[in-house]
Amino acid sequence: MKQRILLAAIFLSFALNAQIKLPRLISDGMVLQRDTKVKIWGWASAKEKIELDFNHKTYKTTSAENGKWQIELPSQKAGGPYEMTLKASNTIILKNILFGDVWVCSGQSNMELPMDRLKDKYKDVIAKSENANIRQFLVPDQYYFASEKEDFTSGEWIQANPISVLQFSGVAYFFALEIYEKYKIPIGLINSALGGSPAESWISEESVKKFPYYYTEFSKYKDGTLEKQIDENDRKVSNDWYKLANTTDEGLKNNWKNADLDDANWKTMNVPGYWADNELGNINGVVWFRKEFTLPTVKENTAKLILGRIVDADSVFVNNHFVGTTSYQYPPRIYSFDASILKEGKNEISVRVINNSGKGGFVLDKPYELVLGNDTLDLKGLWKYQLGAKMLPLPSPTFVRWKPVGLYNAMIAPLKNYSIKGVLWYQGESSTKKPSEYFALMETLIANWRTQWQQPKLPFILVQLTNFMEPKSEPVESNWAELRQQQLNVLRIPNTGMAVTIDLGEWNDIHPLNKYDVGKRLSLQARKLVYREKNLIASGPVFKAMRQKENKLILSFMDTGSGLMAKENGILKGFAIAGNDGKFVWANAVIEGDKVIVWSDVMINPSKVRYAWADNPLEANMYNKEDLPASPFEADLDGRK
Known part of the structure; x- marks a missing residue:
């Protein structure tokens, strides 16, 4: 009996292993590159016969000893939707396939930044975003050092509509919108970007050997031992820091979010502003802020509290009711809540701010207001504050995910079989510490990617860094300016283009909200460089x-x-x-x-x-x-x- 059960298990295991498996990219809703041969690939048992039925034709292959297989489809014109059927010991039917132009959208946070962060600025655009011909595949944020990954752990093709478009890269979506409106061809966006990432993290192991320092740095992490040790240590240091902050915070102990709290002895400071510039001084830890405001009769059902940006983390309460929290400094603070918690007469906002290093407080030149229907109450001015817990600065983590090669292995290498039209690249902020090496890194990265996709002339269009930080009254040295020059030098490489954004930034925000003009200027470059529009002015001087x-x-x-x-x-x-x-x-x-x-x-x-x-x-x-x-x-x- 046991023997029969064992044999049944073996046969069941073999049957399961024999089934063909597809990479995440090859899935329902995918956009395949038009006007070129495309590969459909996957895995199966050794020497398994596989058939692919597409557009009234059948293509056949047999998997290799290692189970890998690949079928090449002939060039197709833009259009769809199509279905594709794959048969082996199992059958897979792929639906809603389009042929169009596929763009890899990579870099750091300004490419990654989703439309969800822009929803207040572009309400009308989002409301009108229903379009089955604009689609995105979001690559999961992962890194890996041991080898090049062959697939992603998650990801699916989604088409634009007012809900799904919130997941799209803002820059990439506006680019796609411009290109689609011009040519009426399907556009597929592969969003493979990670906030804070430097250029060297997107280069392969073989190519990064040109940079001994980065290759040595990568080699430390290849077997995973150091990575695990650092991650565990960083996690412990962070957890211990926040645990101590929470357990020693007088505000949590004494319920400082209470709307009826007696705060007569609290000090005051102007918001927006930083407490390091006030009596409290340059300390880290937890600081509580309170603001009393008066309302007439409240008639609205919902309210929106806008608190600019806060360094670093915040939890916000209105009349003792929790209305929102943000765990890091960059996102705009926009908290919608049920207006029934407001009342006629006096109301109270309490904000618990955690600052783990640097200057904590409220970023200048941002909106701070309460919105009720068509009415807006300005919240800038004097707020009361009290120190909840004083802490030593939290040591900066190692950010292993940004080390050389890791992002290439996990977020670019699995794309190599997928035919594409070109690359959109928005990165550089994290490379301003060593701007002089940037051209060499980008020259290597572009050559590396062109080799990977076997496209020696693969179009590569980058975004030049925008304006950021406080202006200076006299000529000064600037790493940001030096990096822009390095980006300009990239145009010496054939089949490259650059969108200049020196007028689209915000002095107090490394993530400026105007992503429409960035996408539009990228689209101008693509129309000139890739779509070969004649007499088009795609660049400034x-x-x-x-x-x-x-x-x-x-x-x-x-x-x-x-x-x-x-x-x-x-x-x-x-x-x-x-x-x-x-x-x-x-x-x-x-x-x-x-x-x-x-x-x-x-x-x-x-x-x-x-x-x-x-x-x-x-x-x-x-x-x-x-x-x-x-x-x-x-x-x-x-x-x-």
Whole structure:
């Protein structure tokens, strides 16, 4: 009896193992690349015969000894939906398949940032987003060092509608919307991006060998031992820190969220602002804030509390009712709640803020208000505050997920068999610590990806870093500006393009909300570079050459379109010049035809020029008449830049 049970189990196991299995990408709703051969692949038992029925034709193959198999379909025109049937010991029917253009959308958080974070800014766009021809596959955020992964642990193709579009990358969605509206072809977006990731984490093991430091760093993690030790230690340090903060927080012990709390002895500070700039000083831990406000009769069913951004984490209560929480500093604080918890007369907001390092508080130049229907109550001004728990700074985690090669292995390598149209790349903020190496990293990454997809001319379109941080009144050195120059240099690589966004940022937010114009400018680049639209102005002015005439520098530009112009008051700004000593001063600048003349009355022999060279060059205002901004740049007379 036992023998028969054992044999039955063996045969059952063999039958299950023999079934064909498909990668996550090859699934219902997928968008396959038009006008090129495409691969359908998967796994089965060794030497298993597999049939694929598609579009009234049958394709056959036999799996290899290791169970892998692959079928190549001939080129197809844009269109659909289609069905595809795969047969072996089991049958799989794939439905709702489209042929169109597939774009890999990669980089860090500004590419990853979903439409959900933009829903208040783009309400009308989201409401009208129903479109079965725009689809996204969201690659799970994972890293792996031991080898290249062959599949993802999760992921599915979803088509755009007012609910699902909230999961789409904002930049990628607006790009897809522009391309679809222009050409009416299905667009598939593969969203493979991770916040905070540097360029080297997206390069393969073999390619990263060109950078000994990064290869050595990667090698430490390859067997998984160090990774596990670091993750366990980081988790323990973080858990212990927050446990101590919670157990010592006087606000939790004494219910400081209570609307009836006597806070007469609490100190006051202006919100928005940082407590390090006030009497409390530069400490970390838990600080509670309270604000009393008065309302007439409340007639609305729902209310919305907007609290800008808070560093780092917050929990918010209105009249002793919990209304929302956010665990890290970057997302906008927008909390909708049942307006029945509000009352006529006096009301109370309590905010528990946890700051684990740096300056804690409320980010400046953001909205702080209560919205009830068409009425808005401004909440800026004096708030009461009290220290709940003073803590030592939480040590920064190691961020193993950003180490070299890890993201390539887990988030790019499984895509290699999937034919694509091109790559959209928005990354660089995390690489500003070492900007001088960025061109070499990107040159390697682009070559690496082109080899992986076996497309030597794979289009690669990047987003140049936007303006960010406080502006400076004098010319200064800037790692952000240096990295923008490195990104500009990437255009030397054939079949690349770049969307300039120097006018789309927010000084106080590394994640600016204007993702529509980023997507639109990427689409202009694609229309010119990939879709070969003639006579299209896809870029703002790009520096080309420079010569000296007496004490002036004469600059010429590409992509001037219908002509150069200075926005705002018509006076060209943002230029600085230097002599051989490298000390830059602000320069006068005027447009003469398709050239710009720059000079300074305090400099006799200028040899270097910079434009928009700052973290946040607010006064840079050179555009072409198509309203596209000039790229920041640096150049000198001997041709270096």
